Amino acid sequence: MDIQVRVWRQSGPTDTGRMVSYDVKDISPDASFLEMLDVLNEKLILDGDDPIAFDHDCREGICGACSMVIDGTAHGPEKATTTCQLHMRHFKQGDTIDVEPWRAAAFPVIKDLVVDRTAFDQIIQAGGYITAPTGAAPEAHATPVPKADADLAFEAATCIGCGACVAACPNGSAMLFTAAKVAHLGLMPQGQPERDTRVIDMLQAQDDAGFGGCTNMGECSQVCPKGIPLTLIGRLNSDYRKAVRKQL
C-alpha cells in the first residue's frame, strides 16, 4: 500500500524542529511500523537525505526502547501494543500518518524521534530497589510469599520503562512508572524494610527530574503497552501518606 507519513524532524536539541511529509510506496501490510520507517530510511539515504533517527532495539515489545506518538497516541492506535509490534495492516491505503517523539519536559528531544529518558533511571536510583548485596541472601524458601501478592507484584513489574505514560499525560507526570515500581517492591516481604523511604525518595526524585504532578487523568494507563493498572497510583498514594505520617 501507499501512504504518507508526516514525521517530526529535529536535527538536535537546540533545533526548533518541524513536521516533514514523505511518501512511502508499496509497503506490505505485514510490515511492522518500524519496518515501514526502515524502508523509508533506505530511500532517504540513497537520495542523499538524512535518515530519520528513532530508538528501537528488541522489536518484540519488551525492551521499551521504541517510543513514537502515532496520530496523536503514544505507541499508536492498537491497545496494549508497543510501536515495534504495531503492523501496517492497521492502516489504509492513502492514509496520512503523523509520527512524533514523546513530548515531556523531563524527556528532551535528542534528535528527530529520539528522546532522553535518563530521568527514569534517576527515579530508580532514588529507591527503586531492594538493598541486597550479592552474597548476603538467605535461602530462597526462607520467606514464603503469598501467591496473590507475588502475582500482583509481577503484574506491576512488567513495566518496560518506555515512557508512553509520561508522553500521554497532560502534565508529563511519571506517576504510573513510579507507582508500578513502588507496588512491585512493596508487595514483596523482602521490600518491607525500605518501603517508606522508597516511596518518599522516589517521588522526590520524580519531582526533581522535572516530571509534572498527577491529577488522575488516567491517560497513562490507557496507552500503557503492558496494561499497568491505574489503581497502582492509588496504592502509591496510600503508601506515601502512611510513610509521611510515620515521619511526623
Place this chain on the structure above:
Amino acid sequence: MADFWNDGDAIVDTAAPEGPIENRWEKRKFSAKLVNPANRRKLTVIVVGTGLAGGSAAATLAEAGYHVKSYCYQDSPRRAHSIAAQGGINAAKNYRNDGDSIYRLFYDTVKGGDFRARESNVYRLASVSVNIIDQCVAQGVPFAREYGGLLDNRSFGGTQVSRTFYARGQTGQQLLLGAYQAMERQIGLGNIEMNARHEMLELIIVEGKARGIVVRDMVTGEITTEMADAVVLASGGYGNVFFLSTNAKGCNVTASWRAHRKGALFANPCYTQIHPTCIPESGTHQSKLTLMSESLRNDGRVWVPKDAADCQKPAADIPEEDRDYYLERIYPSFGNLVPRDIASRAAKNVCDEGRGVGPGGLGVYLDFADAIKRLGKKAVEAKYGNLFEMYQRITGEDPYAVPMRIYPAVHYTMGGLWVDYDLQSTIPGLFVVGEANFSDHGANRLGASALMQGLGDGYFVLPTTLGNYLASGPYEKISEDHEEVVAARNEVESRIKRLLEIDGDRTVDSFHRELGHIMWEYCGMERTEEGLTKAIGLIRSLKEEFWQRVKVPGTGEQLNQNLEKAGRVADFFELGELMCIDALHRRESCGGHFRAESQTPDGEALRHDDEFSYVAAWEYATGESGKPTLHKEPLEFEYVHPSTRSYK
C-alpha cells in the same frame, strides 16, 4: 582446505585447580588473592554491557568497593537484550524432591552441550546456580509461586527433572530488572559511573595488559579513551551476523571482535543455536525474527503438504491424507518433541524440497486443530493464550482458526572469546562473561541455561577471579598521551573517517542483509565443505565491495545510527569468515553444528570424538599469510563420558 588457516600450539593451561571436581571452585576461591577493602576504591574496572552478566558484575563489583565504569549502547542499562529471554532459569535446588542435584545439572549440561564443554567450568556453573535463585529472591524478583507461597518450577527440554524457575514468559526481564536495580543503587551511591549510549570501539593494551577502551558517545560523536585496572566484556552474542535473528537490532560483535583483533583468542565461532519455533519472514522488509516459546510443540503438530503443488492452497483445503506430519513420521518415539537442532533441520529439509508454506515457501505448519478438538478451545487458550495473541499481532492470522506457520531462526551463539577457568581471556586483565565468552554450553545450549550462566558469571564467579587479578594492582597509571592509547584512538578515528568518506551507492543494511543470506545459506543449519568454501569467497568479495560502495550519511559528530551500523557490519564480515573457517575445519557434526558429510546412515549427527574433542580457539589472522591460527584446547571427560544422543 587447510589453506584457510595455520595450525598453532595447543592450549595446555586453563588455570583450573585439580582434584575432585566438587572441590575445585572452593579451592580456587581459597587460593585467590584478596584485595584489602581500603584498596578496592583505588582500583577501577571497566564493564562493557549491562545485560545479566554485565549488570550483575557491575553491581557486585561496586558493592565490593571497586570503582566501576559501565558502558552500554542502549539509552538505559535496563534495555540490554537479556530482557527478552522468555522461558526461565535453571537451578539445582531440588525443591521438587525429584532427584535433582548439582551433579545432575552438571551432567545434563555437559551432555546437552554434546560433549564439547569444559567439565570444571560446567560443574562450577551448576554449583552456583542455587545461590543465584537466593540472590534474585532477595532482590524481590517476582518468580512464579505456588499457593503455599513457595517457588514454582517447570520442566524444560533436555532434562527429566523440574528445575526451571520462571516469571511467566518474562523471566529474563525480571532477572535483568533485579540486576539493573542493584546497579542503579550503586550508580546513585556514586560507585558506578554509568555511560549509556556509549559504544566500545577499541581495546587498549599497554605492556601486554588490557588497560582501557576507546568509546564513542553515540549522542555527540565524541571519542574518548577510558582507562582502568581491568576490562570486563559482557557484550553478548553475535547472532546478528545472520542479519535476521531473534537478537535485538543493536546486538553486535564489535567489542569482542576488537579484543580478538588485539590478540584475544575466539573459540568455537561456528557453534550457533537455531531455534525451531519462530515466526517466519513475511517479506523483504523483514528486520528481525520473533521467537515463540518451544512449549507450543507439546500440543501442536508440525506438518507440510505431501505434494509441493498444494503449498499455495489454504491449509483447510488440504485433506488429512495429503499432509506429511514429518517429525512424527521420521521420529516416531519423540515426534514433535525432538530437540531444537533436529526440529530445525527437518523443517529446512522439507522447505528445501519445495514443500514449505507461506510467503517465499519458508515455513511449516504448527497445527493446533487436534489439540482444540481434544482439549477444547478454552484449555488451549489457558495454556498458550498469550503466545497465540502475539502470533496474531505479528501475522494478522488467527491460530485458533488456521494453523500457525513457523520457521527456524538464529537464537544464541555458544562460541565467543576464549576464557580460562578464571574467565580471563588470553589478554591479561581482559575478562569475558555471559554469552560473550565461549565457556559453558559446548556445542549446544540447553533451555534456561543462558540466564543461569550470565548471572553465575556476574554475581559469583567474576568478582572472585577478578579480585585475584586486581590484588596485584593498582597498576601504573596510564596517561592519555601514552603511545598505545593514542594509537588505539587514532585507529578508531581513522576507521570512522574512512567509513564516512566512501560515500558509495549501497546502504549498510543492504550489505548486512546480503551477508546474512550467505551465512544462513552456507553456515546455517546444515554445512558442507563445498558450501563453506564458497561462502568464504562470497564474504571476501562482499567485504571488498562494502569498503568501496557503502554509503554512510551524515557526520561522525552527531547521533548517526547508520555510522554505528556500518562499524558493526564491517566487523561482522570478518567474524562471518572466521565462522565459516571454523565450520569448515570441524569435519564432524556436534550440537548446533551439522556437517552434511558427517551423519549416520539415517541422517543423524555424527560426532568424531577421536579427532575433534577439543575447543577450537582462533588467533586473529595477522602477518603475511592472512590466515587465522588454530589453537586446540583438548577436552577431557573425567566424569561424564561421551555418548550418542538418539531421539528415534
